Amino acid sequence: MYDLNISWSASATPRDLECMLAYSSQLGYKTVALNHIVSTPIPAQIKNPLPQLPLSSSTAGTTTAAADTPAAPTLPTVLHRATILLSEPSQNHRLLSLAPHYHLLALRPTTEKSFAAACQSITDIPLISLDLSQRLPFHLRHKTCAVAVTRGLRFEISYAQLLAAPDARARANFIGNVMSLVRATRGKGLVISSGAGKPIDLRAPMDVVNLLSVWGLASEKGVEAMGPGPRGIIVNEGIKRSGYRGVIDIVKAAPAPPEEMKASREAATDGKGNGTNGSKPGGKDKKGQKRKNAQEPPSDGNRPGKKWKGGQKPK
Secondary structure, three states, X not given: OEXXXXXXXXXXXXXXXXXXXXXXXXXXXXXXXXXXXXXXXXXXXXXXXXXXXXXXXXXXXXXXXXXXXXXXXXXXXXXXXXXXXXXXXXXXXXXXXXXXXXXXXXXXXXXXXXXHHHHHXXXXXXXXXXXXXXXXXXXXXXXXXXXXXXXXXXXXXXXXXXXXXXXXXXXXXXXHHHHHHHHHHOOOOEEEEOOEOOHHHOOOHHHHHHHHHOOOOOHHHHHHHHOHHHHHHHHHHHHHHHOEOOEOOOOOOOOOOHHHHHHHHHHXXXXXXXXXXXXXXXXXXXXXXXXXXXXXXXOOOOOOOOOOHHHOOOO
């Protein structure tokens, strides 16, 4: 399973982040993405503040000690993601400048105009992330969402927005927006993530699938939104960054070991430069005579090596 939204804060210590990753692995998530919020306009100097693994040398001893115990989980594969807040479509001319610095980009439109642009015209950003705990300033219409799904975009549902909601109004907004999104997309093109900033907000994958099934999302669609759906996004983004115009890089095959090359060479020759039949490559056998398969040049335009009496072919 995949979780493409683990909320990251600059105030989080490496130990807290390590505990979050370890708990997500224990719940069954094999690949997670640390999420960083970026505001527009995009600054000229782009820097990825997300930490690299291993997190720090101060936690290395703790990690080693924990790995010695049988119950110590392994950390999942960690990707870097940037979620871009977009209010005006005219600010999207430098969005792709973030691509070399992150594994994944997501767009969070905050106005109806930017939402329509994200669904219909903005390219190379595969994920649309909405704050479903707030009252959206636009309607989730089937026509607009269907265009985005047809273009290969995915809509994200982060269930931590419900678990960390400050009041009942925010929880009601989340439930209503999720039902509207499921109805507008017909359950297609969805990605379910956590958006959690603390381990207490994480849930097991099947618990999330059962929760969303109450609000209209079928169980098979929920499993797809936590497995094949996010996996397709990661694979496509990896191809974009490792290839050119959709062409995948070709990795050169490793050469055969010297022992295998020597054995194949000896199988084709007798070890002295001769062929398998004992003949040398010059066209003569050991007795100095021409081999039978050597053709003589045609003498009269007829078949090679065949001469007719009188120089003419009998009628």
